[in-house]
Amino acid sequence: MTKTISDLEEIARKCRVEIVKMVHRAQAGHPGGSLSEIDLLAALYATRMRVRPDEPKWGDRDRFILSKGHASPGMYSILAEMGFISHEDLKSYRVLGGVCQGHVDMKWCPGVDFSAGSLGMGLSFGMGCATAARLDGSDRRAFVMIGDGEMQEGSVWEAAMAAAHHELGNLKVILDRNRIQNDDFCEVQMRMFDIPAKWKAFGWNVKEIDGHNMTEVMEGLDFLEAPENCNGPSILIAHTIKGAGISYMENNPSFHGAAPNDEQFHQAMVELGEVDA
């Protein structure tokens, strides 16, 4: 069953609803980076990931590593959409004993392959998964989602250099370039200058897209999978908007790690077409 662009947009819309519900219910969590990544996650899971929701530990599955693990509501929403967990499970976000821990955790949630929460760790882990796949003679891939603020961690560049050195064509990174980190805009906190040039200089295949335009997202994923780009690691730089889809959260650093109040929640549901104004 091939998914059309509008199918994918609808999946992403439904995920956005769940993201906002999760952080509102918990009155905590990270909506901004969940909303910026969700179009990418929706397309990746619905059309590319070779996984079996009823057999989450299937050995030859593609791995997805949410290195920016605070953006867990985004990942939980797509895992529920895919059937790894139930929509009921989403209510356990940040609740004692819940599968939906504050940061994605492979010990707690089916479909999660990496215990995240500390930035700058996922790319190295992904390199390990890709290296193991190569040693196994398996064609499984490792997809890693990183944040732009996260890219300031030196360890990201240790992994970037090593992955290119080892020509890991089965390692694929998506950068959520939403221009905001915790305290403020990246431009204020730590300028990163020419990001595509940096990755190219480290030996990576690089493509830039609009991370909210589903047609471009699909082209970007095609790029990551293209045989000519499997000679070494590849990165998709997705230009996104932090908080995308909810007007008052968009480009607003305060919604990196804050929940909407009841009134704001209602407005979000209206904007997402869930309820009438």
Add this chain to the structure above:
Amino acid sequence: MTRMAATRDGYGQALLDLAGNEKVVVLEADLGKSTKSLHFRKAYPDRTISCGIGEQNMLLVGAGMAASGYIPFASTFAIFTERAFEQMRNGVARPNLAVHLCGSHGGTHTGTDGSSAQSIEDLAIFRTLPNVVVMHPCDDVSTRVLTMQLPALGSPSYMRTARNKTPVLYDGREDEIQIGKGIVLKEGNDVAIVACGVLVSESLKAAESLKSEGIHATVVDMHTLKPIDGELIDTIVTQCGALVTAEDHNVIGGLGSAVAEHLVANTLAPLEMVGVPDRFGESGQADEMLEVMQISAHYIALAAKKAISRK
């Protein structure tokens, strides 16, 4: 009504109070809103150095500035200070450069962020570094006073603060607070409870409940874990003959270990250690976490009775 406040706010206030000293500089790693160094940043942007999300870099920038006559205060979450442990070891502690590191959101009490954010080993690891003073104050007043004493120290320090609010104990008692000196908050002769950080107020609660059973406990706020106040430990051993330690930290390596190390080298006494039972945390509210980890007032009182029974 007891005033409630978070220790991290005391830290933020202290930085402002210290700003008169032009050598004081603040280093951030994209968590200034959380550790509360943001107030200093707003008031003194020229003396605030953003290191991006790069804790390892931050620590050594601090070392370089300390070696150039500045007094750097660097902060991030307690858990992420650990990422720069070797920088702290080789770049800061070894040359004895007075960089002051603050780790906020420490312990399981930090809550729903879950295990990746709940440092339960920071006090232990920094305690192993020569030259480094290690502190975990229990309220915003003592955090402020202790932070303000740091420039005079001349050696590096690690201080853990907490995200969530706890009862304020030292309003108007600023003069009693001094680095390296434990504070007796309550006196009794049956057992002594030695606590740090968020478990100090839990220990006071435990002492109240013990009192209703006719057991009289001494409660000590051991805000400085290193150097540990050995003189005070000797005094309470003589006075009570049985000890309990209480900390929101792995039971291995923290306050309990510091007190035990002193006891075995001096006067032995029964000691029960209340701490995180060598397991990782999970998402939960702050008060729920104290129950899950078995470190709330209830467990401290149980440990007190056990310590007494071992006299």
